[in-house]
Amino acid sequence: MTAxxxxxxxxxxxxxxxxxxxxxxxxxxxxxxxxxxxxGDGNLNxxxxxxxxxxxxxxxxxxxxxxxxxxxxxxxxxxxxFEYNAxxxxxxxxxxxxxxxxxxxxxxxxxxxxxxxxxxILRQAxxxxxxxxxxxxxxxxxxxxxxxxxxxxxxxxxxxxxxxALFAGNVELCDITExxxxxxxxxxxxxxxxxxxxxxxxxxxxxxxxxxxAAQHLKLAFTSRAETMLHGDLHxxxxxVTDTEAKVIDPEFATYGPIGFDVGMLIANxxxxxxxxxxxxxxxxxxxxxxxxxxxxxxxxxxVFVAEFSHLxxxxxxxxxxxxxxxxxxxxxxxxxxALADLLGRIWVDMLGFCGxxxxxxxxxxxxxxxxxxxxxxxxxxxxxxxxxxxxxxLMLGAGAMxxxxxxxxxxxxxxxxxxx
Amino acid sequence: MTAxxxxxxxxxxxxxxxxxxxxxxxxxxxxxxxxxxxxGDGNLNxxxxxxxxxxxxxxxxxxxxxxxxxxxxxxxxxxxxFEYNAxxxxxxxxxxxxxxxxxxxxxxxxxxxxxxxxxxILRQAxxxxxxxxxxxxxxxxxxxxxxxxxxxxxxxxxxxxxxxALFAGNVELCDITExxxxxxxxxxxxxxxxxxxxxxxxxxxxxxxxxxxAAQHLKLAFTSRAETMLHGDLHxxxxxVTDTEAKVIDPEFATYGPIGFDVGMLIANxxxxxxxxxxxxxxxxxxxxxxxxxxxxxxxxxxVFVAEFSHLxxxxxxxxxxxxxxxxxxxxxxxxxxALADLLGRIWVDMLGFCGxxxxxxxxxxxxxxxxxxxxxxxxxxxxxxxxxxxxxxLMLGAGAMxxxxxxxxxxxxxxxxxxx
Numbered sequence: 001m002t003a004x005x006x007x008x009x010x011x012x013x014x015x016x017x018x019x020x021x022x023x024x025x026x027x028x029x030x031x032x033x034x035x036x037x038x039x040g041d042g043n044l045n046x047x048x049x050x051x052x053x054x055x056x057x058x059x060x061x062x063x064x065x066x067x068x069x070x071x072x073x074x075x076x077x078x079x080x081x082f083e084y085n086a087x088x089x090x091x092x093x094x095x096x097x098x099x100x101x102x103x104x105x106x107x108x109x110x111x112x113x114x115x116x117x118x119x120x121i122l123r124q125a126x127x128x129x130x131x132x133x134x135x136x137x138x139x140x141x142x143x144x145x146x147x148x149x150x151x152x153x154x155x156x157x158x159x160x161x162x163x164x165a166l167f168a169g170n171v172e173l174c175d176i177t178e179x180x181x182x183x184x185x186x187x188x189x190x191x192x193x194x195x196x197x198x199x200x201x202x203x204x205x206x207x208x209x210x211x212x213x214a215a216q217h218l219k220l221a222f223t224s225r226a227e228t229m230l231h232g233d234l235h236x237x238x239x240x241v242t243d244t245e246a247k248v249i250d251p252e253f254a255t256y257g258p259i260g261f262d263v264g265m266l267i268a269n270x271x272x273x274x275x276x277x278x279x280x281x282x283x284x285x286x287x288x289x290x291x292x293x294x295x296x297x298x299x300x301x302x303x304v305f306v307a308e309f310s311h312l313x314x315x316x317x318x319x320x321x322x323x324x325x326x327x328x329x330x331x332x333x334x335x336x337x338x339a340l341a342d343l344l345g346r347i348w349v350d351m352l353g354f355c356g357x358x359x360x361x362x363x364x365x366x367x368x369x370x371x372x373x374x375x376x377x378x379x380x381x382x383x384x385x386x387x388x389x390x391x392x393x394x395l396m397l398g399a400g401a402m403x404x405x406x407x408x409x410x411x412x413x414x415x416x417x418x419x420x421x
Numbered sequence: 422m423t424a425x426x427x428x429x430x431x432x433x434x435x436x437x438x439x440x441x442x443x444x445x446x447x448x449x450x451x452x453x454x455x456x457x458x459x460x461g462d463g464n465l466n467x468x469x470x471x472x473x474x475x476x477x478x479x480x481x482x483x484x485x486x487x488x489x490x491x492x493x494x495x496x497x498x499x500x501x502x503f504e505y506n507a508x509x510x511x512x513x514x515x516x517x518x519x520x521x522x523x524x525x526x527x528x529x530x531x532x533x534x535x536x537x538x539x540x541x542i543l544r545q546a547x548x549x550x551x552x553x554x555x556x557x558x559x560x561x562x563x564x565x566x567x568x569x570x571x572x573x574x575x576x577x578x579x580x581x582x583x584x585x586a587l588f589a590g591n592v593e594l595c596d597i598t599e600x601x602x603x604x605x606x607x608x609x610x611x612x613x614x615x616x617x618x619x620x621x622x623x624x625x626x627x628x629x630x631x632x633x634x635a636a637q638h639l640k641l642a643f644t645s646r647a648e649t650m651l652h653g654d655l656h657x658x659x660x661x662v663t664d665t666e667a668k669v670i671d672p673e674f675a676t677y678g679p680i681g682f683d684v685g686m687l688i689a690n691x692x693x694x695x696x697x698x699x700x701x702x703x704x705x706x707x708x709x710x711x712x713x714x715x716x717x718x719x720x721x722x723x724x725v726f727v728a729e730f731s732h733l734x735x736x737x738x739x740x741x742x743x744x745x746x747x748x749x750x751x752x753x754x755x756x757x758x759x760a761l762a763d764l765l766g767r768i769w770v771d772m773l774g775f776c777g778x779x780x781x782x783x784x785x786x787x788x789x790x791x792x793x794x795x796x797x798x799x800x801x802x803x804x805x806x807x808x809x810x811x812x813x814x815x816l817m818l819g820a821g822a823m824x825x826x827x828x829x830x831x832x833x834x835x836x837x838x839x840x841x842x
Contacts, residue, residue, distance in 0.1 A: 152644050157599060158592045164647075165586035171579045178578060178741055187747050209756040216743045216760055223573050223742070224648045226585075227641075320599055321644070322637045326608050335630040339637055 011036035023102045029054035043068035056115035079252045080109035082170045086254035094145035119240035126273045133244045136300025144308035147259045150229035152319045164256045173253045182219035185364040197382035214396045218353045226256035234262040235269040260347045264354030275388040279375030295409040302405040352399040359392030386420040432457035444523045450475035464489035483530035500673040501530035503591045507675035515566035540661035547694045554665045557721025565729030568680045571650035573740045585677045594674045603640035606785035618803035635817045647677035655683040656690040681768045685775030696809040700796030716830040723826040773820040780813030807841040
């Protein structure tokens with residue numbers, strides 16, 4: 001089942017197996033001083049923190065199966081190869097946005113990288129009510145830079161086609177997205193689960209033909225619209241933060257797909273954080289300011305994405321699409337602006353649709369969000385989740401007519417006061 | 422510049438080099454009896470007809486440059502690999518639609534295949550005023566079957582992604598389409614040429630910002646929307662016919678792209694045939710019946726495409742998109758029909774757009790159509806071409822609102838009476 005020679009690391013074997021790496025000796029110290037902890041809390045992989053007298057490192061190793069489910073669900077080690085390839089491209093396209101990669105071993109499916117400290121997972125911070133200065137700005141920039149610079153707007157055609165072919169090999173992780181995001185939530189699929197009490201709204205959503213059609217149109221867009229290299233799993237559990245900094249991790253789902261996908265996934269997770277807050281309040285309304293901040297982050301992500309994408313369009317549009325030779329060089333700079341506005345309009349509609357499916361699948365599918373899961377009272381949790389489900393539906397079906405991000409956050413504010421059970 | 426060991430065939434060397442192939446000995450006869458003629462009249466390749474005492478064969482060999490331009494425009498031999506891979510898939514997806522492939526030599530860039538006789542190139546037949554029984558039916562079926570069965574509607578996700586990656590290697594031929602179809606016609610590109618007398622309408626088209634934006638939106642669709650395996654160059658010069666049969670040839674431009682591309686290219690070439698007819702009449706109006714037939718073929722291609730695509734949707738939808746498990750199996754067959762109607766509506770809009778750019782590039786760009794080129798009188802030729810240019814613009818800009826194929830053919834009929842110079 002596993003690649004020849006592959007052996008999973010353990011805290012005991014790691015120093016012996018990686019101790020010869022000069023980068024680790026330089027950055028962490030002599031292997032004799034190393035202390036190793038396994039800290040993986042995600043769904044898929046082993047993650048070790050290696051500490052020595054000179055510093056620390058993270059060693060991430062893929063397992064040949066889905067950690068969340070077990071050996072009954074095999075998953076190829078090559079996802080580590082895609083993660084490595086995505087990380088080095090993200091670093092090149094938005095320097096400093098991801099952990100520095102120090103070493104990659106394809107056969108052992110190991111990526112050795114910078115240990116981020118004192119960073120924590122953003123999702124945990126949001127649940128705790130913590131804020132991060134400049135968060136929406138940083139994430140909007142990350143999306144714009146990586147998505148613009150991975151596309152035919154920026155790359156040579158040959159380089160983009162080569163990367164398209166490379167990431168087309170990430171079949172099994174795309175399969176997870178294709179099934180778990182776009183299909184399973186909309187029928188009674190075997191691995192689904194949801195909070196008791198949601199039965200009514202779940203039945204209504206699964207009886208909604210237009211919604212089920214919209215979900216599959218989005219799936220077609222995800223599988224066929226190879227516009228740019230996506231992170232592919234850009235939620236608040238894939239971001240590490242301090243009070244003033246954010247770094248994006250875990251791009252093993254990277255694939256070529258629609259520009260709006262990452263932005264939509266990301267905004268969905270902030271909207272879910274918003275809807276989950278009443279479940280975390282100690283006293284009625286004590287999370288109101290945090291909710292306001294979460295929605296301000298939603299607005300900033302989109303606004304900065306638009307501003308930065310537009311900036312790159314005007315200054316770095318060197319690919320084969322919408323060439324300056326056809327527009328600016330002919331005295332038709334207005335055509336370039338017209339095309340930019342059209343394209344942002346299309347990305348906007350896509351983004352809202354992907355945002356909606358992500359909100360559904362995190363509540364109805366296999367992989368749930370801690371934002372809701374940490375709410376112990378099932379009744380309160382169901383009430384929060386129902387609002388997110390209702391909003392997801394509006395985003396998917398109303399996407400073409402929503403006039404701006406302020407309308408989205410206004411809707412979230414209003415729905416937070418409503419009973420959608 | 423050429424691959425190691427590659428040597429271009431000549432009529433003299435062909436029997437010695439290919440005489441050992443048992444398939445050729447079986448189908449053509451002993452090499453001593455072979456007579457070889459080079460007949461390539463396309464833009465890119467060598468084409469030999471080999472005749473012996475037992476039969477005939479076609480030997481097609483790629484040249485390491487663009488035949489139309491010369492050695493100054495190198496073009497990789499691997500296009501032969503993509504042609505071979507496309508031919509065997511088209512044969513599997515629509516049996517009998519393409520010549521039978523008998524042998525492939527990747528290093529020599531040689532495809533050996535069935536000799537079609539008494540077939541002629543469809544474009545020549547159309548210029549001569551000849552008709553083909555069942556032509557629209559056959560071509561509509563070919564489009565529906567190859568385009569449906571090469572997509573995620575039919576294939577497994579892994580197989581489609583593998584083919585997507587394979588055809589992503591066809592960089593140089595895609596580059597030709599990307600430049601010559603979508604960009605060059607819309608500015609004064611070095612390789613462009615057009616008939617004298619068109620200066621006025623050409624200037625108006627190249628000053629039309631919305632048109633130039635639409636062309637680049639279509640280019641984005643072509644480069645990024647990897648929906649299915651396209652023929653990639655489906656014009657009337659890529660079809661061979663008798664009075665009752667049609668076969669599709671020359672898929673070396675094959676790549677993954679939008680479903681509407683092949684259909685739009687094809688219909689564009691019939692519309693251009695229609696607009697060229699007044700240039701070929703011996704007496705005023707003697708091509709009127711032929712024009713009617715050409716427009717009936719346009720209508721039939723689209724109608725049969727829709728009917729056959731819908732039939733395959735209802736009977737062979739076994740891919741990961743719009744699954745029966747989500748629709749029919751849940752008692753929601755109506756959702757499947759809703760999705761089909763949506764999707765055909767999108768393909769329709771795409772198709773009209775691609776149809777429009779093809780009409781422009783064949784008149785304003787590098788590669789012109791014999792339909793117009795054979796009109797010796799430049800004034801008459803320009804008058805015919807101007808109508809096609811005007812119609813191409815309407816299709817690109819009005820695409821979203823055209824209510825059906827009858828509207829397209831009615832527009833062609835009307836414009837044929839107008840002066841668009």
